[in-house]
Amino acid sequence: MLTMENVTKRYKHRRSDVYALQDANVEIGTGEFVSIVGPSGSGKSTLLLMLGGMLSPSSGKVTLQGTSLYDLSPNERARMRKQHVGFVFQSFNLVPYLTALENVMIPLFLSGAAKEVQESRAKDLLERVGLGERLDHKPTELSIGQQQRVALARMLANDPQLILADEPTGNLDPDTSAMILDFFEQFVSEGRTIVMVTHDPRAAERARRKLRIDGGRIVEDKQDIKTRVVA
């Protein structure tokens, strides 16, 4: 469902070129749970954001469900994200002045859902991540783990087939991390595709495929034999 063909991201930095990503080729099928690992500054976030139509490559092609993302206009790309992609960020990016419920309602509002639909679906989602009691809390009134769960609920709002997560457990304690990863496994079992950047080896272990990046190049692409057999 998701491919990258010869994708390069080059930044001009004081007249010399910096390659954040170089000649990357990946193919990710529907329902895969992929982790991306590698040292800091190796290009993991760059790759992930490009898969989600957030960052134009300098050259190469990214396709999502057969559509070449960067041949679309920015607004068409925004619609693709709205329909197919859910992002989870290390820093959650909740809207600070909105309550948990309202944060989850945003994607629903953006796709034109009626007010009652927005509200009932947002409630359901927050209950699903165990925050049924925290609907009216603002981000600052929630614990870090609770904030990430609100972000998860928001990400799920438009029922995305593709979930892109950049260090989703990077700020969390081990218990909450485990909880988030459990959710991820649930999402995969629902047939969603997940690509997750992580520094945490245990998190990486939960994925069934591991991409290693170093210096902007994909240096390793390892399928987990056991899980592949199970799958």
Next chain:
Amino acid sequence: MNLKTLIWRELFERKTQMITIVFGIFLGITTVVAIKTISHYSEKAVARELDTLGANILVLPKSATLQDYYTADMQDDVIPEEYVLRLTMSDAQGVDNLSPKLSMPIELQGRKFTLTGILPKSEFTAKAAWAGAGIFSQHIGCGAIELAGEKKDEDKQALVRKRVIETLEPNEALVGHDTATILGIKDGDKLQLKGEEFNVVAVLPETGTVDDSRIFAHLHKVQEMSGKGEVVNCIEIIGCCKEISAGLVGKINELLPDAKVVTVTQVVATQAKINSMMESLSLVFLAIIVVVGGAGVANYMYANVNERRREIGTLMALGAESNFIIKLFLTKAALLGIVGGATGFIAGTIFAITLGPRLAGVAVFPMPILAPIAVAIAVAIALVASYFPARRAATLDPCATLQEI
């Protein structure tokens, strides 16, 4: 969740910022509306003055400088009273009335006032009639002819409108509105001036001019009290209409070669010139306010967009299109502009109405026409200031806006 809630929540999340922006717009618009309203009505007042006084001519000493029509008689130099007679006996056409004046300062209850001597019309018309000639018989009919037999109490008030009085006894005085208020004088009171007793025959209605702080008495009495002899400071000639006073000036110049003859139109024109200078000055102020205020608002709006880049990036990651982001900021800007502009208009109008009479000496009324203009200016500034940063943030790659890398 809808656009309105999103905007509303953000506004109230950053209350101080919102208040600062609205207050900035409010102050700017208040000043603009106040200045504009006051200057509009003072301009109108000048125009009206020009219209009603257009037919008047002043005869002054050659050396007199003339800033203000109303203070024309408040100088030291004098001309002989005999000029009045010369005018009365001439065959100049179109003269309705003559009003010679002599002023002297007096102190009452420790405060300075002006005692102005005026000559009632009865005195020189009688002389002219006796001489069997004179200017008053030579009306050529332009509608301003005096009606005979005006009521007595109206006559005293006529000084205010026509600057001429029919009769006045040597022991009678008329008191200007402000003077009367300060001294607590009413019609019929007695008034001591330099040891002489006067009957106050009337307190004059308010005119908004220096006449309000004068005391009027008989010219010959004032001449006697000042010890200057048979002289006057100025003679005001009320022409019967504008057109005629133009030709009249030449005629009077011939009659009185040693005096300076000016039409009030010229005087008021000078005043109008000063007024228009004041107005262009206030325009400069307006421009400064709009530029400085606009820059302040622009700066705030710009800062607000930058501050919210993460939020913008998040919304875009969630699928918001660039138009939505721009709409989000422009709606907010318009809202602030409308509130600031409308309240500014109201405050500016209140300011103008209460301060206008004190600052410019004219009655000021609200100018509803300024309301849409004020709001439009405020909204335009807020919109322009938000549009560019918002558009920039909305058209960058969302990732650059989100700053997640």
